Amino acid sequence: MGKRFLMKGNEALAEAAIHAGCKYFFGYPITPQNEIPEYMSKKLPEIGGVYLQAESEVAAINMIFGAAGTGKRVMTSSSSPGVSLMSEGISYIAGAELPCVLMNIMRGGPGLGGILPSQSDYFQATRGGGHGDYRLLVLAPSTVQEAVDLTMLAFNLAEKYRSPVMILADGFMGQMMEAVEFKETHMDGLPDPAEWAVGYMKQRGSRALVKSLYLDPEELETHNWKLQAKYAEMTKNEKRHETYLADDAEILIAAYGTVARIARTSINELRAEGIKVGLFRPISLFPFPYEPLEALPKSVKQILTVEMSCGQMIEDVRLGVGKDMPVSMYGRVGGMTPSVEEIKDQVRKALGR
Amino acid sequence: MKETKIFEKPKSMVDVTTHYCPGCTHGVAHRLVAEIIDELGIQEKTVAVAPVGCAVFLYNYINVDAYEAAHGRAPAVASACKRLLPDSIVFSYQGDGDLASIGMAEIVHAANRGEHITVVFLNNAIYGMTGGQMAPTTLVGQKATTCPLGRDPKLAGYPIRMCEMLSTLQAPAYIARVSVAKPKYTLKAKEALRKAFQTQIDGKGFSFVEILSTCPTNWGLRPVDATNWLEEHMMPEFPLGEFKTPA
Numbered sequence: 207m208g209k210r211f212l213m214k215g216n217e218a219l220a221e222a223a224i225h226a227g228c229k230y231f232f233g234y235p236i237t238p239q240n241e242i243p244e245y246m247s248k249k250l251p252e253i254g255g256v257y258l259q260a261e262s263e264v265a266a267i268n269m270i271f272g273a274a275g276t277g278k279r280v281m282t283s284s285s286s287p288g289v290s291l292m293s294e295g296i297s298y299i300a301g302a303e304l305p306c307v308l309m310n311i312m313r314g315g316p317g318l319g320g321i322l323p324s325q326s327d328y329f330q331a332t333r334g335g336g337h338g339d340y341r342l343l344v345l346a347p348s349t350v351q352e353a354v355d356l357t358m359l360a361f362n363l364a365e366k367y368r369s370p371v372m373i374l375a376d377g378f379m380g381q382m383m384e385a386v387e388f389k390e391t392h393m394d395g396l397p398d399p400a401e402w403a404v405g406y407m408k409q410r411g412s413r414a415l416v417k418s419l420y421l422d423p424e425e426l427e428t429h430n431w432k433l434q435a436k437y438a439e440m441t442k443n444e445k446r447h448e449t450y451l452a453d454d455a456e457i458l459i460a461a462y463g464t465v466a467r468i469a470r471t472s473i474n475e476l477r478a479e480g481i482k483v484g485l486f487r488p489i490s491l492f493p494f495p496y497e498p499l500e501a502l503p504k505s506v507k508q509i510l511t512v513e514m515s516c517g518q519m520i521e522d523v524r525l526g527v528g529k530d531m532p533v534s535m536y537g538r539v540g541g542m543t544p545s546v547e548e549i550k551d552q553v554r555k556a557l558g559r
Numbered sequence: 560m561k562e563t564k565i566f567e568k569p570k571s572m573v574d575v576t577t578h579y580c581p582g583c584t585h586g587v588a589h590r591l592v593a594e595i596i597d598e599l600g601i602q603e604k605t606v607a608v609a610p611v612g613c614a615v616f617l618y619n620y621i622n623v624d625a626y627e628a629a630h631g632r633a634p635a636v637a638s639a640c641k642r643l644l645p646d647s648i649v650f651s652y653q654g655d656g657d658l659a660s661i662g663m664a665e666i667v668h669a670a671n672r673g674e675h676i677t678v679v680f681l682n683n684a685i686y687g688m689t690g691g692q693m694a695p696t697t698l699v700g701q702k703a704t705t706c707p708l709g710r711d712p713k714l715a716g717y718p719i720r721m722c723e724m725l726s727t728l729q730a731p732a733y734i735a736r737v738s739v740a741k742p743k744y745t746l747k748a749k750e751a752l753r754k755a756f757q758t759q760i761d762g763k764g765f766s767f768v769e770i771l772s773t774c775p776t777n778w779g780l781r782p783v784d785a786t787n788w789l790e791e792h793m794m795p796e797f798p799l800g801e802f803k804t805p806a
Binding site: 230232256258260261262264265266268269270271272273275276278280294295298302404405406407408413414415416417418419 | 602603604606608615618622623624625626627628629632635636637638639640642643644647664665667668
């Protein structure tokens, strides 16, 4: 095992990005993710990078558009209302096929909402958020170590698919401290930016064009199908999930991120009582790992989805299990968190015990 | 008789017909920018950022690396590009709706940060591409499709003077207002553009050139009348000149 550091989630996310070779950050302050830009503003100038505090999230995401167009590793971070403001720009980035990493450290909504942890941006993250037919590759860590690993992976995947990748975490993940290790995450065969990015005109012998406008409908349709083919590739290659004590479970809890780790404790305690309960935890939210839900162990008779939302991921769970499997939902929202006891009670209730 | 070529297309300009209306001055402004790029020998290291509006296809006419920015965000795109590629020459080219309305925050903050970019601002006092709606620079009393009785300052305020506004900031290095309505103005416009790009090449900071331009189609005037209208009505409201020059 390499050297381990005790770090706050937000700072670990920032350090992971630097380890992945990201030297450029553009963002705008918003709670509860401020440690990310603060960390970047200190570290990036020390390594010859750029930290720039934008005048708004709108400007920040368009700076990402400009920076990503050079083919270098760039990122921004924000929290729910800020991500809403960025959504237009994210659509342009997806349309222009630019690689970048976006972090949403979710807080409660809608509107100004609150500043405490939430998972209520699941639809926004996995269904697009902005206008047009596009997808983000969305990764949802459930420990600080996993946040580090997925962040480093995110930069590789962004380049591999020339597509924005989002780390979807909540305020807990940003604020909790855990020991982390930064592992090497080299990926072979990534495309060379000199083939498409600005700044290589002399070398390439032709100019680069970073754009998303296609006034000819046939051309725009072709462009859309090209994007869809890319999302199909992601769907084939990038599904990630974890199960825990699922093989003999009567009831499966479906949860991601922070809620999944709370559910683990509930599962351990319920198992001690003799209740056969397990966990299904999607790690990639787009592409969503439907297959494990399509082929559940015979023992599983129902699913309990637990989220810090009024019920968003449950739609993907239902798509996975089909209409014959009962799926119920327990959610806490607004910055309230489902407790270990509450989840245990919900499982007992679902089983009629 | 021996022929001597005394006029030719700038090398960095693409040999195609533009989509601009008869009498529109975008073409003149594009050509001036292309001539300056050629004369400074910077084609291969220049990056253009096109706006949303009539000039969105700027990149079809000027052959340099280019971005097509979201509406109003060109200065943010240009700022980031220049920060990552400091040896490049980065310019945005924006109209009055793009820059002075939806993009007001981006232009003010890029100027205030003293970004080492050049901004070419075409002010024709109207929204061109969307079909002649009122712009932030529309003159008081000037008719547009969304102020059919003429701009009423009690309802819609007064034309925004971008050069004067940006000149209150400390960081910008070069700010000038020129016109391309008639040849005598065009020659001066070219010199202002040269200074603006030279300011960036010399690493002196933010440069901004506002070009008063015609939009005969949406003004409802013949091209020649439009040039006269610009002189008579726009120039008193938007005086030409240099507002800031590098130390």
